[in-house]
Amino acid sequence: MRVPEVLLDVRDLRICYETSRGCVKAVDGVSLEVYAGETFCLVGETGCGKSTLALAIPRLLPPNARILSGSILFKGVDLLRVSDSKLQELRGKEIAMIFQNPMTSLNPVHRVGFQVAEVPVTHFKMSWREALATAVRQLGRVGIADPDLRSRDYPHTFSGGMKQRSMIAMMTTCKPSLLIADEPTTALDVTIQAQILKLLHELKNEYGLTLLLITHNFGIVAEVCDRVGVMYAGKIVEVADVTEVFEAPLHPYTKGLIDCVVARRKSKSRLNQIPGTPPSLLNPPTGCRFHPRCAYVTHECVKEEPRLIEVRKNHLVACHNYEKVGGVSWSS
Amino acid sequence: MGLLTYVVKKLLIGIPVIFGVTIILFYIMYMLPGDPIKLLLAGERVTPAKIEELRRAWGLDQPVYIQYFYWLSHVVRGDLGVSIVTKEPVTLLISQRLPYTLALMLISTLLSYAIGVLSGVLTALRRGTLVDSVVSITGIVGYSIPGFWFGLMLMLAFGRYLQILPISGYEGPHSLILPALSLALPSSAYVMRLTRAEMIEVLNEDYIRTAWAKGLNERRVLLVHALRNAMIPVVVMFFLDIPWLIGGAVVIETLFALPGMGRLLYVSIIRQDYAVVQGIVLIITVLTVVFNTLGDIVVAVLDPRVRVERGGGV
Numbered sequence: 001m002r003v004p005e006v007l008l009d010v011r012d013l014r015i016c017y018e019t020s021r022g023c024v025k026a027v028d029g030v031s032l033e034v035y036a037g038e039t040f041c042l043v044g045e046t047g048c049g050k051s052t053l054a055l056a057i058p059r060l061l062p063p064n065a066r067i068l069s070g071s072i073l074f075k076g077v078d079l080l081r082v083s084d085s086k087l088q089e090l091r092g093k094e095i096a097m098i099f100q101n102p103m104t105s106l107n108p109v110h111r112v113g114f115q116v117a118e119v120p121v122t123h124f125k126m127s128w129r130e131a132l133a134t135a136v137r138q139l140g141r142v143g144i145a146d147p148d149l150r151s152r153d154y155p156h157t158f159s160g161g162m163k164q165r166s167m168i169a170m171m172t173t174c175k176p177s178l179l180i181a182d183e184p185t186t187a188l189d190v191t192i193q194a195q196i197l198k199l200l201h202e203l204k205n206e207y208g209l210t211l212l213l214i215t216h217n218f219g220i221v222a223e224v225c226d227r228v229g230v231m232y233a234g235k236i237v238e239v240a241d242v243t244e245v246f247e248a249p250l251h252p253y254t255k256g257l258i259d260c261v262v263a264r265r266k267s268k269s270r271l272n273q274i275p276g277t278p279p280s281l282l283n284p285p286t287g288c289r290f291h292p293r294c295a296y297v298t299h300e301c302v303k304e305e306p307r308l309i310e311v312r313k314n315h316l317v318a319c320h321n322y323e324k325v326g327g328v329s330w331s332s
Numbered sequence: 333m334g335l336l337t338y339v340v341k342k343l344l345i346g347i348p349v350i351f352g353v354t355i356i357l358f359y360i361m362y363m364l365p366g367d368p369i370k371l372l373l374a375g376e377r378v379t380p381a382k383i384e385e386l387r388r389a390w391g392l393d394q395p396v397y398i399q400y401f402y403w404l405s406h407v408v409r410g411d412l413g414v415s416i417v418t419k420e421p422v423t424l425l426i427s428q429r430l431p432y433t434l435a436l437m438l439i440s441t442l443l444s445y446a447i448g449v450l451s452g453v454l455t456a457l458r459r460g461t462l463v464d465s466v467v468s469i470t471g472i473v474g475y476s477i478p479g480f481w482f483g484l485m486l487m488l489a490f491g492r493y494l495q496i497l498p499i500s501g502y503e504g505p506h507s508l509i510l511p512a513l514s515l516a517l518p519s520s521a522y523v524m525r526l527t528r529a530e531m532i533e534v535l536n537e538d539y540i541r542t543a544w545a546k547g548l549n550e551r552r553v554l555l556v557h558a559l560r561n562a563m564i565p566v567v568v569m570f571f572l573d574i575p576w577l578i579g580g581a582v583v584i585e586t587l588f589a590l591p592g593m594g595r596l597l598y599v600s601i602i603r604q605d606y607a608v609v610q611g612i613v614l615i616i617t618v619l620t621v622v623f624n625t626l627g628d629i630v631v632a633v634l635d636p637r638v639r640v641e642r643g644g645g646v
Binding site for chain 1: 536537538539541542543544545546547548549550552556557560561564634635636637
């Protein structure tokens with residue numbers, strides 16, 4: 001079997017936000033490998049640190065964020081230690097990113113075509129005429145009707161879905177190796193969500209790019225992902241192939257998340273939920289961070305933090321009692 | 333085109349504003365206590381018949397609305413009337429004074445916006461550092477100091493002790509340096525605070541993060557993406573500010589004894605020289621309307637969303 005090439009290798013990353021109430025550890029010792037050509041989904045509840053992790057990769061964290069330790073290796077280069085000018089060369093060309101809110105992600109005072117064309121002008125030293133033609137082509141490729149005409153419009157005349165399409169056009173003109181999509185469909189209508197996902201999936205195959213998709217929606221995971229990483233309270237708790245995650249989740253939290261989705265299919269049963277709320281990252285619980293909400297909790301869970309270990313082939317989990325979890329669903 | 337319709341609309345709105353201001357002002361002047369004829373005679377003893385004759389000659393025996401229409405009918409022909417004190421045409425008086433005031437306005441506005449925008453951008457980019465603190469505090473102090481007091485201090489420093497700049501009257505372009513500085517200082521502090529706040533807000537916007545994510549260099553992110561947006565409110569301020577400077581010029585021109593329009597206005601109000609006051613206020617009103625309209629147009633050019641929100645189509 002061919003050994004997959006590691007495109008992105010995050011090692012022991014710790015990030016905290018400085019706030020007036022102390023240091024909030026949004027990402028606390030995360031290690032993660034993303035293989036070239038795959039779609040990797042990072043799943044978790046709001047506030048679990050998945051967006052922070054995503055923003056850290058092209059170093060776009062807000063100013064109050066501090067990277068405490070770790071490294072992010074992209075094609076063997078540590079993005080956290082590379083110079084600003086080298087990073088500017090990588091951004092938009094090798095590593096591109098799409099954000100959660102397309103409504104505010106485009107500059108209101110510049111024409112959409114100009115904003116797309118800026119990317120090839122910057123990275124390929126293209127002339128503006130050439131770049132604008134490229135922008136029109138790319139806008140057409142992502143599904144903007146009349147791209148020639150619409151490229152001369154300002155963002156406020158575009159709908160949310162069209163703005164997100166424009167963002168995708170902007171971020172894929174240079175055919176990057178890695179495309180990070182941070183909840184790209186959260187702010188959009190359900191009907192548009194499916195179209196955007198389909199578009200991302202198509203572009204991924206067409207350009208052979210690697211997609212790192214951040215989401216809180218397990219429905220999206222099932223549709224497009226190859227591998228899944230589940231995050232809880234700043235830590236990765238489980239990593240596995242998508243089929244394995246759905247068929248035999250090993251972490252109680254993953255199981256709970258899947259049950260929330262699966263239960264809907266049994267029309268008469270109530271929607272399943274995970275009891276309790278995510279912990280404060282200002283003062284996370286001792287031991288396993290999920291233990292206050294976990295049905296499988298033991299004394300060991302309170303005292304000692306479980307390490308992320310490979311318990312089956314390509315299946316990593318951080319749980320003391322994963323053997324008890326495997327196979328048995330909460331709802332049954 | 334959308335922009336053209338927008339401009340025409342803005343200009344049409346300006347016309348009733350100018351009329352409204354002149355009507356209100358005319359009436360206020362009429363209501364003021366004191367009799368311009370008595371001031372005209374300056375204590376000279378004449379018969380009541382002579383006073384009546386003078387009143388008739390100056391048209392002051394007519395009802396106020398007749399006086400207004402009489403004045404207006406001359407204004408549209410470019411005649412602002414005759415000063416009751418000096419007997420000179422108002423247009424001549426104003427045209428002699430206007431260049432000084434315009435020069436003063438231009439220099440001080442450019443100065444205050446150059447200082448204000450540069451220091452505002454600098455403090456926004458160096459937010460939270462020593463540079464930010466020092467410049468910001470200087471700005472608050474500057475904004476708190478009245479222009480005339482600052483003017484007096486400048487006179488003392490450059491006129492009295494250093495003796496390098498004139499402090500009274502107009503002896504050449506260098507006579508405008510101190511008055512321009514006195515006008516520019518408080519204004520520049522305000523511009524700095526506005527620029528800093530806008531710049532900080534814009535730098536936190538999602539589209540700035542997008543600009544970084546595209547791999548643009550710092551210069552391009554700041555100039556093409558951030559500054560362009562942050563400057564919109566500053567440009568509005570710029571155009572709204574210019575007519576106000578004439579108000580400031582009344583004090584500063586009086587202080588520095590400059591033969592400008594502000595000083596003429598001050599003197600004319602004291603003398604109840606109706607025609608001159610009317611003429612100057614008319615010019616200030618027209619300038620205000622023109623600069624407001626210009627401001628609206630420039631903002632519509634800078635911010636494409638404005639054209640839609642305020643009517644005019646896409």
